[in-house]
Amino acid sequence: MIEKVKDLPVLEVNDLQIAYGSKVVLQQVTFSVHPATCLVVMGPSGCGKSTLLKALIGLIRPAQGSIKYSDAELWGTKDSIDPSLLARFGVLFQGAALWSSMSIFENIALPLETFSSLSEQEIREVVRYKLSLVGLHGTEDLYPSELSGGMQKRAGLARALALDPQILFLDEPSAGLDPVNSRQLDELIIELKETLGVTFLVVSHELESIFSIADEALFLSPKEKGVLQYGQPRNWLAESPYSEIRNFLRRNEGCPTFQQ
Amino acid sequence: MSHRTKSLRITQEGEVVHCILSGDWINEHSSSAARQSWREFWRNSTNSPQTCFFSMDSGLSWDSSLLVFFFDVTGELSRKGVCADLSRIPPKVKKLLDFIDQRRGDSLSQPSYPEAKAIASGSGEKLFLSNIFTYWGRWLQALANFLIGRSFMRPRDLLNICRDCGASALPIVTLISFLTGLTMAFVGSVQLEKFNASIYIADLVSLAMVREMGGLMVGIVMAGRTGASFAAELGSMKIREEIDSLRTFGIPAVDFLVLPRTLALFLMTPLLTLYADVIGILGGLTVGTQVMDFSSIHYWEQTESALTNMWEVYSGLIKSIAFGLIVGLVGCYKGLHTGSDSAALGKSVTSSVVISITLIVVCDAFFEVAFSFLGYR
Numbered sequence: 101m102i103e104k105v106k107d108l109p110v111l112e113v114n115d116l117q118i119a120y121g122s123k124v125v126l127q128q129v130t131f132s133v134h135p136a137t138c139l140v141v142m143g144p145s146g147c148g149k150s151t152l153l154k155a156l157i158g159l160i161r162p163a164q165g166s167i168k169y170s171d172a173e174l175w176g177t178k179d180s181i182d183p184s185l186l187a188r189f190g191v192l193f194q195g196a197a198l199w200s201s202m203s204i205f206e207n208i209a210l211p212l213e214t215f216s217s218l219s220e221q222e223i224r225e226v227v228r229y230k231l232s233l234v235g236l237h238g239t240e241d242l243y244p245s246e247l248s249g250g251m252q253k254r255a256g257l258a259r260a261l262a263l264d265p266q267i268l269f270l271d272e273p274s275a276g277l278d279p280v281n282s283r284q285l286d287e288l289i290i291e292l293k294e295t296l297g298v299t300f301l302v303v304s305h306e307l308e309s310i311f312s313i314a315d316e317a318l319f320l321s322p323k324e325k326g327v328l329q330y331g332q333p334r335n336w337l338a339e340s341p342y343s344e345i346r347n348f349l350r351r352n353e354g355c356p357t358f359q360q
Numbered sequence: 361m362s363h364r365t366k367s368l369r370i371t372q373e374g375e376v377v378h379c380i381l382s383g384d385w386i387n388e389h390s391s392s393a394a395r396q397s398w399r400e401f402w403r404n405s406t407n408s409p410q411t412c413f414f415s416m417d418s419g420l421s422w423d424s425s426l427l428v429f430f431f432d433v434t435g436e437l438s439r440k441g442v443c444a445d446l447s448r449i450p451p452k453v454k455k456l457l458d459f460i461d462q463r464r465g466d467s468l469s470q471p472s473y474p475e476a477k478a479i480a481s482g483s484g485e486k487l488f489l490s491n492i493f494t495y496w497g498r499w500l501q502a503l504a505n506f507l508i509g510r511s512f513m514r515p516r517d518l519l520n521i522c523r524d525c526g527a528s529a530l531p532i533v534t535l536i537s538f539l540t541g542l543t544m545a546f547v548g549s550v551q552l553e554k555f556n557a558s559i560y561i562a563d564l565v566s567l568a569m570v571r572e573m574g575g576l577m578v579g580i581v582m583a584g585r586t587g588a589s590f591a592a593e594l595g596s597m598k599i600r601e602e603i604d605s606l607r608t609f610g611i612p613a614v615d616f617l618v619l620p621r622t623l624a625l626f627l628m629t630p631l632l633t634l635y636a637d638v639i640g641i642l643g644g645l646t647v648g649t650q651v652m653d654f655s656s657i658h659y660w661e662q663t664e665s666a667l668t669n670m671w672e673v674y675s676g677l678i679k680s681i682a683f684g685l686i687v688g689l690v691g692c693y694k695g696l697h698t699g700s701d702s703a704a705l706g707k708s709v710t711s712s713v714v715i716s717i718t719l720i721v722v723c724d725a726f727f728e729v730a731f732s733f734l735g736y737r
Contacts, residue, residue, distance in 0.1 A: 122475050123473040123475075124473055124474045124475070125473065127474070154604075157608050158607070158608070159604055159607060159608070183610045186608060186609060186610035187610070189608070190608075191605065191608045193601040193604065193605055194601070195600055195601060197600055197601035197602045197604065197605040198602070198605075199597070199602050199605070199606075200596075200597070200600070200602065201593075210609075210611075211609045211611075214512060214609070214611060215609075215610070259605075263609075325473075325474070
């Protein structure tokens with residue numbers, strides 16, 4: 101069961117700078133995510149959303165700044181991240197990234213076999229439960245290549261949920277899902293947030309889903325190479341001081357539209 | 361329906377230029393004549409024009425080639441500091457040009473990347489050598505973890521890979537080593553007959569097979585067959601973020617993916633080599649009995665006497681273990697360090713095969729030199 105600590109942020113990012121070689125792609129990123137909330141990261145393509153995500157889950161070492169999970173620093177003084185922190189978060193990659201040589205059951209069971217002391221029977225039950233959570237019961241014995249893109253995505257979510265992480269990172273979860281499943285995914289996020297107190301950080305483009313799931317939002321801008329606006333997105337459409345954000349939410353850039 | 365060729369009429373009145381387009385501006389026709397007259401006009405123009413008016417003949421049909429023309433000449437005019445007046449061309453064309461112009465402004469307005477003060481160690485281009493040593497160190501660490509029973513490797517994976525690179529390779533190894541033995545016997549028989557020493561063909565084939573050719577042929581087959589498949593498999597896992605997702609669960613890719621593959625080759629190459637040795641000798645026997653008319657018993661006894669010292673066989677097996685490790689490590693390294701697109705995957709696979717074969721031959725030479733210096737030959 102996830103511990104509820106209302107005051108302390110689950111994730112705290114301070115003055116983060118990320119660089120590929122000597123090229124800075126993101127700078128001065130500061131935000132925090134509180135328990136049982138959902139932070140949506142949005143912005144036009146190429147603004148560094150996925151890069152930010154990779155830094156938060158320890159795949160890229162930031163050039164400077166700090167990333168803190170509750171009380172523990174992700175990148176300490178050592179050259180590698182603390183493996184005990186890895187169990188605190190789950191990740192759904194953009195392309196689901198299921199291990200293609202394993203069946204769906206094995207994909208979800210592997211982290212359980214590796215990091216928990218559950219018996220084989222218990223693992224089977226947990227896997228079945230996680231799969232039903234995402235509406236994929238009965239697909240245990242199939243291989244990732246036998247599932248559609250949207251189903252792979254949901255299986256990836258089930259795998260990310262396997263170890264009951266405190267915080268879930270979802271990289272464009274609704275891309276490739278049909279409207280109904282996309283809607284159900286949003287409901288699942290809200291449900292998990294409210295009942296189990298799971299915290300979410302979602303990278304998304306889907307405007308409709310952003311407004312239904314987001315408690316807070318972060319808008320990254322490729323021009324600023326960093327955060328343009330951070331806060332509650334409800335009124336951004338009408339009241340954001342930045343035309344870039346209003347245009348993004350209104351789906352145009354103010355340029356002449358292409359007409360016949 | 362016949363089309364009229366594209367043409368331009370350009371006239372100048374003081375600082376004002378009039379450019380009238382006529383003909384059909386469609387892709388099927390070359391616009392080089394029109395371009396030529398455009399260039400000539402600007403080369404010969406005097407008293408520096410300030411404005412250029414464009415207009416089109418009525419009834420002119422056009423497609424994207426007209427847009428290409430306008431896109432090109434308006435860019436050229438703005439560089440010259442001449443104002444292009446497009447108010448007399450069809451509004452549709454004008455709108456599309458404005459749209460393109462806007463996008464061009466967008467991409468220009470993007471600032472360049474600022475310089476990082478501290479270069480992140482994990483994201484910069486690491487030195488090639490440090491990459492290799494890190495990989496090698498991780499592999500040794502994974503091996504140590506395996507030996508003390510704390511590995512992430514799944515035994516099932518090891519067995520599956522053993523089957524794929526061992527038993528499944530038997531047909532190709534059979535064919536290659538049989539033909540190698542056969543060819544050596546043919547080549548050798550011609551020379552040995554000159555000295556009336558044909559029976560020594562058994563010695564030649566058996567010694568060459570167990571010392572050199574068995575291990576070498578298996579190594580090369582493994583490099584082309586198994587090493588390439590490792591590189592391709594791990595490379596595509598890398599591209600599809602499967603390796604990243606292993607890392608987020610704290611499962612090291614070297615433990616989980618590289619170790620079972622290298623261990624499988626470590627176990628399977630000597631076995632395949634032993635098998636190749638036997639098949640190669642059978643190839644020699646075939647020539648000996650069918651072409652050179654020895655009895656099989658006679659040939660076999662001669663082979664036995666050539667191989668009285670079992671070290672000949674063992675030395676070949678030791679070398680083959682090294683070849684197996686080379687193929688496994690190079691294939692997996694190339695897979696894990698592949699770029700992020702499909703072309704990079706192809707390059708990784710190619711270079712894994714090339715590097716493996718090169719290293720196998722270098723390593724083979726190294727072993728032979730070492731053996732003869734140490735007095736084992």
